[in-house]
Amino acid sequence: MSAIGHSRVTPLIPGSPRRWLPLLVLLLAVPLLMPIATDTVVAEDTEPPEWGNATRSDDTTIEVTLYDDESIATNTIQADDFTLTAGRVENVSVTSINAAKGNKSGARVSLALESKVDKNNVSVSLRNTANITDTAGNELPDEAVTATGMDAVVPKYRDFNVTRVNSSTAEITVETHERLDQLRVSIGGASLDTLNISAFTERTGNSAVYTREYTFPEEGEYSLLLMSVTDRHGNNNSFSRQQTFLYDGTGPNVTVTGPRNATVGEPVAFSAAETTDGQGVESIQWQVGDDTILSGENITVAFASPGSHEVAVTATDPFGNTETVTRVVSVTGNGTVGNVTVQQPNATVASVSVNGTGQSQVIQPQVGALTSGPNGTLERLTASFPSNESATLTIRSRQPPPSFATATGHTGISRFALDNGAVPTADVLVRFTVNRDTLAAVDAEPGAVTLFRNSNGWTPLPTEVADRTESHIVYRATSPSLSTFVVGVERVTAADADSETATTNETATSEAAANGISTSESETTETSTPEPETQTETAGEPDIVVTNATAAPSTLSPGDRTVITVDLENRGTASGDHNVIVALNTSILTTRTVTVPAGETRTTEFARSVPENRTGELTVDGQRVGNVTGDSGGLPIPALPSIGVPNPLSLWPDGIVGTVLGGLLGVAVGLYGVLKALAIYLGY
Known part of the structure; x- marks a missing residue:
């Protein structure tokens, strides 16, 4: 007896056509998806990257911009790719920039230099071995861009000299390693003056030499201090180089001993041994009559004829000052006229x-x-x-x-x-x-x-x-x-x-x-x-020393104000001047000339603010009176170029290449999902 009204259900047999249906769908989908990816590439990129400009970021960093229609292959940029007209690139950091020039993208390359350079204009170009490209492989052409304002090296001291021209005039020479825009020389002593570059003559070669002649207005000892110099790009440096000059325009005090009367043929002696000068006597010369010249402190002469004879002696000091004294000698002969x-x-x-x-x-x-x-x-x-x-x-x-x-x-x-x-x-x-x-x-x-x-x-x-x-x-x-x-x-x-x-x-x-x-x-x-x-006035010399120097407060931070008290004692035998120098490390903050009489003590005060962003030892004539420290209690560390760890996402390329790669990645993820579902369905 057969059942009527029920259809027969046939079970799925492995290997039947329904099993390969998903695989067939996948194979058909791949050709359909390929045009989607390939349609995004409009045209092949054949244009090379181009240079933008170069600018100064700080004393040791130059920023260079590069542009491209698509994007720069930043992984191809190395420190050794660049050569400079001054200095050397130590390392680089690269940042991508979008729409930097019209619709172009590009990269900002920070060139960190090994040290400050001594040139104001620094040109950046590529080495022969450089290979900077865009993502399509087009190479950056060998061109050059120039950054200005890069000179950050202060003028270096070479020489400061004062050479005597005559008793009252000296030639002042200042030498530095580069040309200057300004210099300042302070003069203290019998009169005060400050010299600038306007009266100096410039001579350049391996160094820059500035000279001028200066005539001191009155006699006395002068102290010349080279205070500061500034180069043509505004970098300045302070010095504490000192020279002295003695203006002595007074001739020796000539003393002559010898007879005023003599007899013909009689040897008579004259002496100038008691002649004195504050700086010493360089030479003594005698003239007897019109044609006899003798040298030395002592002479002996005999007159050949009666009458009045002149004996003149001239003394010269080390500075060329002279003084002449003439003695008239009455000479008689054997009881005749004049006896x-x-x-x-x-x-x-x-x-x-x-x-x-x-x-x-x-x-x-x-x-x-x-x-x-x-x-x-x-x-x-x-x-x-x-x-x-x-x-x-x-x-x-x-x-x-x-x-x-x-x-x-x-x-x-x-x-x-x-x-x-x-x-x-x-x-x-x-x-x-x-x-x-x-x-x-x-x-x-x-x-x-x-x-x-x-x-x-x-x-x-x-x-x-x-x-x-x-x-x-x-x-x-x-x-x-x-x-x-x-x-x-x-x-x-x-x-x-x-x-x-x-x-x-x-x-x-x-x-x-x-x-x-x-x-x-x-x-x-x-x-x-x-x-x-x-003899109440005797020659002497000053001997001035700083016996005590204090700063209140003595521990400071940049920008703080302090009062510096300095005691000076003159242990010499003559009044004199002393130039007190207050400095922070090797930089002079202020100076003052103090006159101290012989055997006395003088006190002077300075009220000064410490410059911002400056730390180190505060000194008076090289003697430490205080310390200037930062907020952390130590010396500040100079800022270094920023070299950060890049965000992995920032490595993903921009532009059309990024779009294509994104599309392919999406297709791959989709295929992976289909295959995974199929494997689960089939029991794998």
Whole structure:
């Protein structure tokens, strides 16, 4: 019996056509999907990448942009691909940029340099071995782009020198490794000045040399400090290079010893050994007459003829300053014209025989004074007698007449009575001494002494202090002719009297006129060794040191303000100037010139703010007074070029290539899903 109304179900047999149906669908889908991917490629990329520009990012980084219609193959960019006209590329970092130039994409390449460069314009180009391409394989052409403003190297010090031209002028030289736009030299001393580049002459070669001549306005010691320099691109550097210059325009102080009278053929000695100069005596030269030149401190000469002969000595110091003194020597010969004979029967009387020459003749014995009294001594006389006329003089030391005080109002302390007969005389110079005890007895100062001449009454004569000894005061006075002379003293208080000072240049005028020589000659030749109390001004040198320097506060951060106190002591024997230098590391923050008298101490203060972004040791003349640190308590680390780890997604290419790869990846994922489902369905 068969069942009616039920259809027969046939089971699926493995290997039947239904099993391969999904595989057939997959095989049909692949050809259909291929046009989808291939349709996205519009055309083949044959255009090479192109250069953009180069710009300065910082002192050691140059940014270079590259462009392409599609995209740059950033993995082909290496540090060794680039060459620079100055410096070397240490490493690179690359960043992709979109729509950087119109519709073009590209890359920004950061070239990190090994160090700062000393050129303002740096050109970037490709090495011969470089191979930078776009994603289609087109190579970047060999061209060049230039970054400006790259010079970040400060001028380097080569030399700072001050060379003497003459006693008051020096040549100042500054040398650096490159040309400068500005320099500053500070001058301190007897006067202050600041020099800039405007007056310097530039000479370039392997280095840049700047020179100028500078004339110092007044005598003294100067300190020249090279403060700072700036190159043509604005990089500046500070220095603390110092030189000194001494402006000495004063000649030596010439002292001559030797006779004023000589005999024909007699050897006589002259010496300038006591000549002095603050910087030393370089040379001494003598001229005797018109044609005899001798050198050395001491000379010996013999005059061949009678008459007046000049002996001139010139001393030169190390700076070329000279001073000349001339001595006139009266030479006589064998009792003829010009002969002066002095006989002294006792200390109070002298008899003199003179053969006149018409010129000044000195009346003085070979040893000692002419005449001496209880309160005064006549040392010598100088006078002119008529030529070829003989004269006989009698000189006596006596007590002054009582009428002298009444007639003059002065106390007479000594009288020199002269009898020269009827022989006329002129240009008389009287040199005499007075005991200090005598002046003290009448309560008088040295300046109260006056020599009076008896000529129809007592006439005061110009009288000056010529020299001083421990027991005597030496005077000189001028008179129109020989006569009887009295030494008078006016009673004055110490406050009104002349102080006992060294003889001035003007004191030599009268005696010089009588001897026919210049004032400067007389000043030297008539002066003996001064007494100790007149030598109050002695040559010395300053010795200034910084004894203490502090900063409050001493621990600072950049931008903080501090007060620096500096104590200076002069341990020398003369006043001087010291240039105090406050510096941060090797950079000068400020300077100040402080004058310190001998044996004294001076204090000066500086109120300064530490520059921003600067750390290190704060010093005064090289002595540390504080520290400047950053917020972390240490020195800041200079910023390095940013070299980050790239985001993996950022490596996915942009543009049409990225679109194609994205489409293919999507197809592959879809196929993987179909195959996986089919495998599950079939039981794999």
